[in-house]
Ligand SMILES: NC(=O)C1=CN([C@@H]2O[C@H](COP(=O)(O)OP(=O)(O)OC[C@H]3O[C@@H](n4cnc5c(N)ncnc54)[C@H](OP(=O)(O)O)[C@@H]3O)[C@@H](O)[C@H]2O)C=CC1
């Protein structure tokens with residue numbers, strides 16, 4: 457289902473890219489370099505950049521020169537590069553968007569920062585917490601901006617979700633449950649199945665931890681009470697599914713029990729029905745209500761926030777495609793999570809206060825949580841890059 461949603465996103469982003477006229481660019485727009493020819497590039501960086509006045513599609517790099525050239529032609533980049541090194545050493549480039557496999561995030565993000573570029577880095581931040589800490593040091597040393605691309609957190613619906621949770625009328629949060637599964641299963645051979653590239657369902661579907669940490673405003677990693685992996689048959693170090701129970705202490709120091717479930721190989725319901733009801737979502741039970749954010753990962757395609765009053769059993773539904781408590785008058789209903797994310801990223805680069813931000817501390821805590829879940833499930837941590845050692 458996650459793959460199906462991704463396909464729909466691509467279709468929607470593609471349509472929006474020509475349905476909505478591209479704005480006139482600023483006099484001196486920032487220059488974007490895209491590192492790799494990953495399938496996510498179009499939705500996550502290229503179409504958002506097309507519709508932002510202050511960033512230009514400048515260059516794209518691939519390990520293969522012909523691929524780089526054809527991608528540059530297809531998306532109208534000004535330059536192409538047959539290696540990642542060439543792109544990051546081009547002094548014209550200001551911002552590098554990195555969409556290589558997880559296991560290469562540390563290497564290329566640290567090289568790009570060292571080359572003086574701002575970096576928007578795909579999730580998960582790195583292969584493990586040790587790499588995450590090294591990468592943060594690298595960013596601090598460089599003085600450049602580095603952010604993990606947790607795009608969903610930039611959407612107005614995410615902000616409305618948190619505003620609802622903060623409303624005292626619902627009482628304290630008691631427990632949460634976040635899930636993300638994929639029917640059809642992620643195809644064999646995909647980067648997500650490869651241990652050496654830091655694959656695994658928890659790594660790929662790490663949104664479940666992001667949803668939970670965001671809902672709880674968790675500063676530090678939780679205690680992992682239990683974790684059970686379903687190892688992949690081709691490589692038992694890769695979790696084809698993961699279920700875990702976590703104990704968070706909230707900022708006001710009370711306990712919340714959270715469960716997470718990720719599955720890259722979820723069977724079809726009754727053998728034929730894709731489990732669309734398992735789209736990446738989170739349920740939060742408070743003392744008085746149950747609050748459910750359906751499709752929290754890609755709310756721009758479709759979402760709802762269901763608020764059920766536990767006493768009466770009545771449910772009220774909300775949607776929030778633009779505005780919301782943080783963006784207010786900014787943004788457009790057709791903007792994707794990625795477009796909102798880019799808006800904030802450019803604000804940060806230009807020295808303006810971004811509407812939302814994923815801090816280095818959050819990315820490190822997120823990777824520490826992933827490591828702790830792997831340890832508890834008795835699976836090895838994802839391998840550390842030799843560059844980070
Ligand atoms: N934010 C979001 O919504 C999403 C984020 N992601 C994240 O983006 C990243 C890329 O995911 P996805 O688009 O599915 O990836 P793809 O498999 O489509 O692309 C990965 C790219 O990385 C490059 N690459 C470099 N080294 C390798 C290698 N050893 N094996 C394979 N590819 C390599 C290739 O580009 P080339 O050959 O041109 O060098 C390849 O096209 C991941 O970190 C993933 O977690 C993925 C999907 C959605």
Ligand SMILES: O=C1OC[C@@H](O)[C@H](O)[C@H]1O
Pocket residue numbers: 458459462660661
């Ligand atoms: O980040 C992601 O979002 C969409 C999913 O389908 C994908 O597996 C994941 O990498």
